[in-house]
Amino acid sequence: MAQLLSRLPPVRGKLIEGAPLADITWLRVGGPAEVLFLPADEADLARFLAETPRDIPVQVLGAGSNTLVRDGGLPGVTVRLTPAFGQITADGLRLRAGAAALDKSVAKAAAKAGIAGLEFFVGVPGTIGGALRMNAGCYERETRDVLVEAVALDRRGRRLIAPHDELGYAYRHSDAPDEWIFVEAVFEGRADDPAAITQRMDAITARRESTQPIREKTSGSTFKNPDPAQSGGRSAWQLIDAAGWRGRRLGGAMFSPQHCNFLINEDAATAGDLETLGETVRAEVKAQFGVELEWEVRRVGETS
Ligand SMILES: Cc1cc2nc3c(=O)[nH]c(=O)nc-3n(C[C@H](O)[C@H](O)[C@H](O)COP(=O)(O)OP(=O)(O)OC[C@H]3O[C@@H](n4cnc5c(N)ncnc54)[C@H](O)[C@@H]3O)c2cc1C
Numbered sequence: 316m317a318q319l320l321s322r323l324p325p326v327r328g329k330l331i332e333g334a335p336l337a338d339i340t341w342l343r344v345g346g347p348a349e350v351l352f353l354p355a356d357e358a359d360l361a362r363f364l365a366e367t368p369r370d371i372p373v374q375v376l377g378a379g380s381n382t383l384v385r386d387g388g389l390p391g392v393t394v395r396l397t398p399a400f401g402q403i404t405a406d407g408l409r410l411r412a413g414a415a416a417l418d419k420s421v422a423k424a425a426a427k428a429g430i431a432g433l434e435f436f437v438g439v440p441g442t443i444g445g446a447l448r449m450n451a452g453c454y455e456r457e458t459r460d461v462l463v464e465a466v467a468l469d470r471r472g473r474r475l476i477a478p479h480d481e482l483g484y485a486y487r488h489s490d491a492p493d494e495w496i497f498v499e500a501v502f503e504g505r506a507d508d509p510a511a512i513t514q515r516m517d518a519i520t521a522r523r524e525s526t527q528p529i530r531e532k533t534s535g536s537t538f539k540n541p542d543p544a545q546s547g548g549r550s551a552w553q554l555i556d557a558a559g560w561r562g563r564r565l566g567g568a569m570f571s572p573q574h575c576n577f578l579i580n581e582d583a584a585t586a587g588d589l590e591t592l593g594e595t596v597r598a599e600v601k602a603q604f605g606v607e608l609e610w611e612v613r614r615v616g617e618t619s
Contacts, residue, residue, distance in 0.1 A: 346388025
């Protein structure tokens with residue numbers, strides 16, 4: 316570990332050895348980051364990327380609302396963007412947001428500026444960086460629908476501007492290279508009355524509170540909805556339910572009784588409990604219905 320720190324360039328932000336990641340992910344499980352880097356600003360991050368030897372793994376974590384960190388922790392450097400990357404500014408019908416800004420803050424800023432179309436962000440508990448990577452969305456709207464362009468740093472620290480149609484977006488997927496760290500995005504909506512936009516956001520919040528276990532230690536939808544042609548039109552939760560896994564436990568992990576595509580850390584689960592339960596359910600759904608469920612939750616790091 317000390318050896319890793321000695322190979323990293325000097326920074327203006329913070330480098331923290333053995334930083335616990337369970338504290339900063341929604342599932343509240345998993346081992347530490349070998350080194351956690353909190354960059355002071357974009358120039359600090361760009362220089363760090365340019366000067367860090369290429370054999371050292373570098374990954375980025377947003378709000379950790381779609382990430383399962385395994386119990387053995389994350390080798391190499393984990394970058395977490397700081398509030399310096401959280402600015403949100405409106406200009407006409409466009410909104411520029413830093414990648415550390417919370418999706419719900421972006422939705423609220425858009426509403427205040429009378430920009431409609433970004434309401435769905437109020438229902439996604441991540442950051443803009445995570446939304447750009449995952450093409451986050453809900454209720455028939457997703458990030459790509461409102462994105463004009465994203466700005467990223469590559470592993471050499473170069474600043475790249477990617478128009479929305481060059482990011483290879485599909486359902487909960489982007490083809491953007493894994494090494495890219497998004498630093499900001501420009502969104503565009505249409506004009507509407509702020510009160511009407513806020514009303515639609517409130518409706519989304521109320522709908523989610525009544526249908527999803529959003530106060531649990533969870534990562535939201537565990538699996539992507541399968542291709543309807545293969546699943547006979549059944550969504551992931553319907554297949555999990557039909558396979559008999561609603562509310563069933565393994566160790567401290569459980570598929571939520573309220574929304575059974577939500578895996579929850581019910582009672583001091585380990586990352587191993589959660590992943591094993593997920594894999595068990597995938598195998599049963601495959602055996603019973605012939606449908607291969609694909610993880611939506613990002614599983615990272617080493618098993619212990
Ligand atoms: C209660 C609950 C409800 C949810 N509901 C929804 C929903 O309705 N719709 C939906 O789409 N998702 C939903 N999610 C999942 C999650 O909120 C989204 O996937 C969100 O976009 C993840 O953002 P994050 O910042 O937490 O990303 P993280 O979990 O931190 O990371 C997810 C992925 O994004 C990458 N990433 C993060 N930041 C950056 C960056 N700056 N640059 C490049 N890559 C980056 C990470 O490396 C990782 O691969 C839900 C989760 C929870 C807990």
